[in-house]
Structure formats: C-alpha cells, structure tokens
Amino acid sequence: EFANDLVQECVLASLVPALAAAHHRRAADLSTDQPETMAEHAFASGDLERAAQGWLLAGQAAMGRSAVEDAAALFGRGLDTTSDPVLRARLLLARGVAGEALTTYAPALADIEEALALARARGSRRVEMEALRARGGDVPVGLHLPTADVAAHLESALAIATELGDRRAEAGISTRLTVLDISRLRLRSALSRAERTLERVGTGHEDDRVLALDGLKSVLAYLGDADRLRVVLHELEPMLRRGDSAWLLQWTVFEAAFVPASAGAWEEARDRVEEALRINLRSGYPAYSGFFEAHQGWFDRLAGDLDSALLHGRRAVELTSSADHPWWYAAACGLLAATLVASGQPVEAAATARRGLASTGPATAEAWRLRCAAPLAAVSDDDVDWRVASGLLRGVDCPAGQAWVAGADCYLLVATAAHRRGALDEVAEPLAALRGATGTRWASVRAQLDAADLR
DSSP states (O other), X not given: OOOOHHHHHHHHHHSOHHHHHHHHHHHHHHTTTSHHHHHHHHHHHTOXXXXXXXXXXXXXXXXXXXXXXXXXXHHHHHHHHOOOHHHHHHHHHHHHXXXXXXXXXXXXXXXXXXXXXXXXXXXXXXXHHHHHHHHTSHHHHHTTOOHHHHHHHHHHHHHHHHHHTOHHHHHHHHHHHHHHXXXXXXXXXXXXXXXXXXXXXXXXXXXXXXXXHHHHHHHHHHHTOHHHHHHHHHHHHHHHHHSOOHHHHHHHHHHXXXXXXXXXXXHHHHHHHHHHHHHHHTTTOGGGHHHHHHHHHHHHHHTTOHHHHHHHHHHHXXXXXXXXXXXXXXXXXXXXXXXXXXXXXXXXHHHHHHHHHHTSOTXXXXXXXXXHHHHHHHHOOOHHHHHHHHHHHHTOBOOTTOOOGGGHHHHHHHHHHHHHHTOGGGGHHHHHHHHHHTSSSOHHHHHHHHHHTOO
C-alpha cells in the first residue's frame, strides 16, 4: 500500500522470510491477469514452476505487442527458473519463434531442436507437433537448410495434428506446406492442397478458416488469379482486421495488391503495398519488409516508371541484405536485376543477379533461385547460366490454363535469352502458359510478351 519504492523495500526487509513468502504467494494470486508481475511474486515465494509459467505468458503477450526482444528476455528468465521438461520445451519453442523474428536463426534452431528432443523424451505429442512445425518455419530456411527437409518436418507435424484431431493445427501446418509448394513452383500441388484444407475446415471455427483461406489466398496471388483472389479476400480480410494478427494481415494486404495490379490500377496497388509496410512495422518481423518493397518496384516497372522502380528495387536489396534469408534477398536482387535489364544496365544487372543467386543454393526452393537465374541468363552468354535458368522455368508446374504470373519476369527474361540463342522452342510451353494466363487480365504483362515478339 506504500507508494514509495524505498518504503516498500524497507517494509519487506522487516518481515520474517516465511511471512514475506506468504505475502508474495498472495500477491501472485491477486495478479494472475498480469503474468509478469505474478511471475516476480511467484519467484520471490519460491514457486519456481509457477514463475516460469508466468514468464512464458508474459513473453507471449510481449510477442503480441511486437516487443520481440522483451519477449525473448522473458522466455530466457523462464528457462533459467524451471527444470520441468515440458515447460522448458514450451519456453524454448517460444524463444525460437522470437529468434525467427529477430533473424537470430542459429540460436533459434538450437532452441527448437532442444524442445523437440525434450518433447519426444517426455512423450508429449502436442509439444512435439509444435516443435516440428517450428522446424518447418523460416528458421531452417534462414539457415539455408534443404527445402525437402523442411517439408518433411512439416509432414510429420501434420500427421500428429491429424492424430490429435486438432483442426486448427492441421490448417496452419497445411498452409505452411502450401507456401513451400509455392516456393518450389509446384503451384498445381499448392492449389490442390489449399483447396483441400479449406474444404476440411468447412464452416467451422473462424480462426481455423482464417488459416485455410490464408493458404488459398497465397496461391491465387502468385497465379495472378485476380477474380478468385478477390472473393477470398472479401471473406478473409475483414476477419483479420477484427483480430490482432499483424503477421497474417500484412501478407493479406500485400497480396491484395495483385488484384488492382492485374487491372493496371497502379495507384491502388501501390497503396496496398504501402499499407502492408505500415502493418509490418508493428508485426515484429521487419526482415520481411524488403520483399514488399521489391514488389513496389515491380509495379512501378509494369506501370512504365523505371526511375521509381530502381529506387524501390535498390531499397529492397538494402532492406533484405542484413537478414540472411535466401528467399527475401534473392527476390529483391532478382526483381532489381530485371529492372536493370529493362533500363539498359546489363553489367549491374548481372552483378546483382549473381549476388542474389549466391545467397541461395541447390537446396533452396526453386522460385527464389529462378528469380535471379532468369535475369542472369538474359544478359549472360554463359551456357551454364542458360541451362540453370531454362531448366528451372521448364520445371514450373501450374494448373491447366494458368501460370506463375507473379514471376512473369522470369518467363520474359529466360525467353529473351532463348531468343538470342535461337532456342525459343525450349521454353515454348511455359511462354504459351503465361500468354494464356494473361488473356483477360495483366495487360501490362501481355504487352511485354507482345512487344518482345517471342513466338
């Protein structure tokens, strides 16, 4: 009841230890709605497991406020306090998620691996599922681990979710697998998986449906299917705005830009990306902003403003270079390199594309390698550069009548290389797919195809 901190400390020091502990226990009981305060009192009373649980909850609340560094510190306090294996596993997983946001990938992976080992040793299937899901997240991607291994961990997590009958976990894990399929340019498989996930969720809990719609939205955006994408966004975006997931909302707002972009409404498309960037600032995941910025440059280029496209492209590379994440950096380098090709700067285009390609590796998902391999092939006479780019383009697998419209640069740049080599027949099939997919939408992409006369 004393407002002065010094007086409080003096009163506390005057109490016998048993009475002080009793007061701390009572204070912990009275502050359950303030987990960090509760944890401090529980710790002072000697109830270490309760204190660790409080720091876990406080850290999760801090993550919700995007106070990622504070959250990581709170999870660390919990780990310093508890010896309970399952609670330690949960704290380790939580700290691993914070590490993903902070792009401290190696320590985050160590936390995830330790959590997985603890969960398996204790037979905790739910915590094992959560650890496997984390093992299939951006941490291993940031560490350049093989995409196939990342997917395998997710498949294992999905099997446990099905075993537990956890529909929400199923939807979330399936959506992450959909994202991996997109990155591997397996868009046919991605669309099929996303549709199955949504069908399985049905009209159940809104949070489950949000996760399923999120996956379907992503596939439709990368296919450039604006009509279906608009329908999905009409349901998904209001649900996200009612909630508090800045993480999902930023991606939804960003990918919503593909609808006006498909109709050449460039101001509206740019406004959507700018809003996504603002949401990103409060998401706790600033490393992803460069990916949004790179597409702002793409929209500028499609609109014919090469100067603005170069400004956004260079900024995107700068924003992604500090985070050792092969997806975002390669995308930024690839989109900038394509703009450099369009603006008649082949030497810088080649250097930029090579830097982006060097940040990937044979185990990196195909979309990100092709992003850089395509502009490199367009300005290089090296046979290896050509074979890599053309092989990756021929590997794009889309539903009938559709194409990877979001990656239209890659089609056009590889076709440019093919035209110079007299090898258009080698990429005739993907070019025909892109032409068919842009028949009524994406007039800017279709105009580039026509201008290049790549038939």
